Amino acid sequence: MAESMLVNLFGPVLGLVVLWLLPTMNRRTLPFGIRVPAAHADAPVIAAQLRTYRRWILGAGIVVVAAAVGLTYLLPLPVAQGIALVAVVVVWLPAFLRARREIGTVKEREGWYDGLRQGVAADTSLRTEPVRFPWLWAVPAVLLCAATAVLGIVRYPDLPPTLVTHWDLDGTPDRTMTTTVGSAFALVFVQVGMTALLVGLMWASIRFRPDLDAAAPKVSAHQYRGFLLATAKAVLVLAALVDVSMLVIAWQMWGGGARLPAGVVILPILVGTAVVIGSAIRTGQGGSRLPADGEPGAGTAAEDTGLVQRDDDRYWPAGSVYVNRADPAMFVPKRLGVGWTVNFGNPKGIALFAAILLAPLLLTVVLR
Known part of the structure; x- marks a missing residue:
């Protein structure tokens, strides 16, 4: 049972750790995927939302881990693993969206970009x-x-x-x-x-x-x-x-x-x-x-x-999905964490992304 517990907790615990650390990886000017000028990177609303987000991830994460332990005794391991991983996403998404909404609201209300020369x-x-x-x-x-x-x-x-x-x-x-x-x-x-x-x-x-x-x-x-x-x-x-x-x-x-x-x-x-x-x-x-x-x-x-x-927030609905039909790039840097994401406004990018996702599945089918 101890080994079963270890396997079941591996995914949820790792996911919660990564989500707690996610804001640390982001640029100061991209808190929770919202583009802000450097002069407002230390705005009180950003610090407040970071504290709220991390408290929520910590508290709700403890509940998820405790539930995962209980599920190990009640359900088959694959089912228990699946439920625990879904629970991690369910816990994270509202906290993330709330932080984005609050920061974005203050950014618009106070006109953080008013009078600034924007460029790329x-x-x-x-x-x-x-x-x-x-x-x-x-x-x-x-x-x-x-x-x-x-x-x-x-x-x-x-x-x-x-x-x-x-x-x-x-x-x-x-x-x-x-x-x-x-x-x-x-x-x-x-x-x-x-x-x-x-x-x-x-x-x-x-x-x-x-x-x-x-x-x-x-x-x-x-x-x-x-x-x-x-x-x-x-x-x-x-x-x-x-x-x-x-x-x-x-x-x-x-x-x-x-x-x-x-x-x-x-x-x-x-x-x-x-x-x-x-x-x-x-x-x-x-x-x-x-x-x-x-x-x-x-x-x-x-x-x-x-x-x-x-300020290119309009191309990033939900902060993690990039959609820009005028951009020829297939992959662009993520707004959350580290790495790259596909441009869902570029058909070639979508096709390549689908091929990457389908490759393991096709390999499994061929081997079977």
Whole structure:
């Protein structure tokens, strides 16, 4: 039961931690996804909404975790996991939307952008002299995929006619499959596909359009380059650690050793996730928390063009969905947390986003 509890709580606890930390990752000028001028980044309404949001996430999160513990005793594990994850979203969404509404209301009422010169900034050198992708950081993930494949090839001639593909939490096999190349190497295919997807996305992200600060374009461009490298390295570390977990699962399926507790299998994934979250907190959105030109604390105050970043909230309904038919970019930096999101006003972006989502499902269908 303790192992079942650990597996059931993993997703909700991780989700609540990320949601509590989410405002820390955002730019000071993008509280809860609302664009504000730097002069109003410390407005009382923003500080008040941040306190309210975090208190709500903490208090409601304790209730969700307690409920998840109870559900472990009452429902099958997959059902309990699903309910707990949905509960996390249900808890977060009203608190987030309330904070956005309150900040947006004060912003409009007090005219925070009145009389300000708005603008946008671009860095063409990101195309002409792009950041060098850290290929060496991808080597561990690639080697782990190769090691898993080699071990599978070595083990395959001695595999029994039927493979155990799943165990319940007390170690009893509860799902089997006839031994074929597809079933024996299913995890290898998934491992290779997942690694290729993460490496490919990180490589492509170097060419995504950044969200530079119009008040300090040179500084923010420098910070963005640091953000690209740090994020790519963190995600490649995550890919390697996920591959470790999949190697362990595959080895157990091939009968290479005793079944390890679920906590041991999940641990590499947990460590990799912590690396990504830590990198996101250290860099901030687009590198906004990184030092400027190697000088800690210099920040955007070292440069001032007299402009403020354009108020583009109208393109961000709900703060996390970007819809701009006039924008040719397929992917743009997120307004919440760290990373990129699709431009739902661009048909090519929607098609690529759908392909990324459908790829794991299609792989599963093919393997079956």
